[in-house]
Amino acid sequence: MTRLEKLQQKMAAQELPAILVTAPKNVTYLSGFTGDESALLISADAGWFITDSRYTAQAAVQVKDFTIVCHQHGLYQEAAALADRGALTTVGIEADDINVATFQRLTQLFSHSELVPTTGLIEQLREVKDAAEIALLRQAIQITDDCFDYLLGYVEAGMTELQVATEMEYFMRQHGASGSSFATIVASGFRSAWPHGVASTKKIEPHELVTFDFGCYFQGYTSDITRTVAVGEPTDKAYEIYDLVLQANQAVIAATKPGVTGGEINDLAHGLIGAAGYGPNFGHGTGHGIGLDIHEGPGAWGIYQKQPLVAGNVVTDEPGIYIEDFGGVRIEDDLLVTANGCEVLTKAPKEALIVL
Ligand SMILES: [Mn+2]
Structure with a gap:
C-alpha cells in the first residue's frame, strides 16, 4: 500500500x-x-x-x-x-x-x-518508519557518530564553543549532510548545566564538562545525539552524575519495546535519577520521536504519554542531570523499536566518562 x-x-x-x-x-x-x-x-x-x-x-x-x-x-x-x-x-x-x-x-x-x-x-x-526511512535515519546517525569520533581528536581547552560547533557542522556537511538538525549545542563548564546551551563565545576551560547535543539531516531524515566529555580530569561529582545518567540511559534501552508507553519510559528514567536525589536536576522529558522532523511522535510526554510504542518507532533516550554553577551531563541515543525490544542506532562511545 x-x-x-x-x-x-x-x-x-x-x-x-x-x-x-x-x-x-x-x-x-x-x-x-x-x-x-x-x-x-x-x-x-x-x-x-x-x-x-x-x-x-x-x-x-x-x-x-x-x-x-x-x-x-x-x-x-x-x-x-x-x-x-x-x-x-x-x-x-x-x-x-x-x-x-x-x-x-x-x-x-x-x-x-x-x-x-x-x-x-x-x-x-x-511514527512508524518503513525500511527506506530507517536506512536514511541510519545514514544520518552514522554521520553524527563519525562527527563525535572526529571531535574527540579535535577539541582542546582554549577553543570557543562556537569554534567547535562550526567545525562539527562543517564536518557533517562534508560527509553528506544537508545541514544540522538544530543549532548545535556545545555547552561547557557552568553552561553545561543549561540543557539547551547553544554554542557561545565562551572558551572551554581545563577540567570542564562539555555537552555536545547535535545532529544532521541526510536526504530529509534527521539524527539527534548527545554526549558529555571532560576536557582534563574533572571532579568526583562529575563522575558520579555521569554514571547515574548512564544508568538511566541504559535502563531505558532495556525497557524499550512494543507495548511500553512513553509515560512508563519517562517514569523509569525520572524514578532512577530521583531515587539518587537528583530529581529536581532532571526537568525535561526522557525522549521524543525523530524522522523527517527533529521532534515528532511518539513522544514521552503530552498526548503520547499513554500511547504504547510499536515496532518501527524511532525515539530518543536522553536523561540528564543539571547542577547550576557546576555543570551537567546528558547522554542521548536514538532507538529503533523492534519486534521484541529495541536497537540502539547511535554507536558513539558512552560507557565511561571520556576525559580528553
Ligand atoms: Mn533530542
Missing part, C-alpha cells in the same frame, strides 16, 4: 472525504517532493500535487502517486478550484500548520466547502 492509500484508508475510517495537506514535511512524506510552497489536495480516490513553475521540473522527477498541477494565480486558489471541480464539500485542513490569517483566507477561497480542522492524521502514519 502506498502512503497515499494508507492516508485515504484513515480518512475513510474517520469519514473525512478530503484533506488539504500544507505542512511541508507531510507533503514530502506523502509525495516524495522535497521543495516547499506546495500543497496536496487528497480525496477518497484522487490526489493532486499543486506547485508553481519553479518546482514543476523537480516535481516531475520526485512526485509519485499524485497528479501534478502547476498553478498560475496562487496555491490556495488552485486548491479551492480543484475542490470545486471535484465537488468536495468537506475538506480537512491541518490545524497545526495553518495560522489564523491563512485560515481566514482559506475560508474565503473555499466558499463551496466546509473546512474541518484535523490534527495528527499524517503525523501518526509517520
Whole structure:
C-alpha cells in the first residue's frame, strides 16, 4: 500500500472525504517532493500535487502517486478550484500548520466547502518508519557518530564553543549532510548545566564538562545525539552524575519495546535519577520521536504519554542531570523499536566518562 492509500484508508475510517495537506514535511512524506510552497489536495480516490513553475521540473522527477498541477494565480486558489471541480464539500485542513490569517483566507477561497480542522492524521502514519526511512535515519546517525569520533581528536581547552560547533557542522556537511538538525549545542563548564546551551563565545576551560547535543539531516531524515566529555580530569561529582545518567540511559534501552508507553519510559528514567536525589536536576522529558522532523511522535510526554510504542518507532533516550554553577551531563541515543525490544542506532562511545 502506498502512503497515499494508507492516508485515504484513515480518512475513510474517520469519514473525512478530503484533506488539504500544507505542512511541508507531510507533503514530502506523502509525495516524495522535497521543495516547499506546495500543497496536496487528497480525496477518497484522487490526489493532486499543486506547485508553481519553479518546482514543476523537480516535481516531475520526485512526485509519485499524485497528479501534478502547476498553478498560475496562487496555491490556495488552485486548491479551492480543484475542490470545486471535484465537488468536495468537506475538506480537512491541518490545524497545526495553518495560522489564523491563512485560515481566514482559506475560508474565503473555499466558499463551496466546509473546512474541518484535523490534527495528527499524517503525523501518526509517520511514527512508524518503513525500511527506506530507517536506512536514511541510519545514514544520518552514522554521520553524527563519525562527527563525535572526529571531535574527540579535535577539541582542546582554549577553543570557543562556537569554534567547535562550526567545525562539527562543517564536518557533517562534508560527509553528506544537508545541514544540522538544530543549532548545535556545545555547552561547557557552568553552561553545561543549561540543557539547551547553544554554542557561545565562551572558551572551554581545563577540567570542564562539555555537552555536545547535535545532529544532521541526510536526504530529509534527521539524527539527534548527545554526549558529555571532560576536557582534563574533572571532579568526583562529575563522575558520579555521569554514571547515574548512564544508568538511566541504559535502563531505558532495556525497557524499550512494543507495548511500553512513553509515560512508563519517562517514569523509569525520572524514578532512577530521583531515587539518587537528583530529581529536581532532571526537568525535561526522557525522549521524543525523530524522522523527517527533529521532534515528532511518539513522544514521552503530552498526548503520547499513554500511547504504547510499536515496532518501527524511532525515539530518543536522553536523561540528564543539571547542577547550576557546576555543570551537567546528558547522554542521548536514538532507538529503533523492534519486534521484541529495541536497537540502539547511535554507536558513539558512552560507557565511561571520556576525559580528553
Ligand atoms: Mn533530542
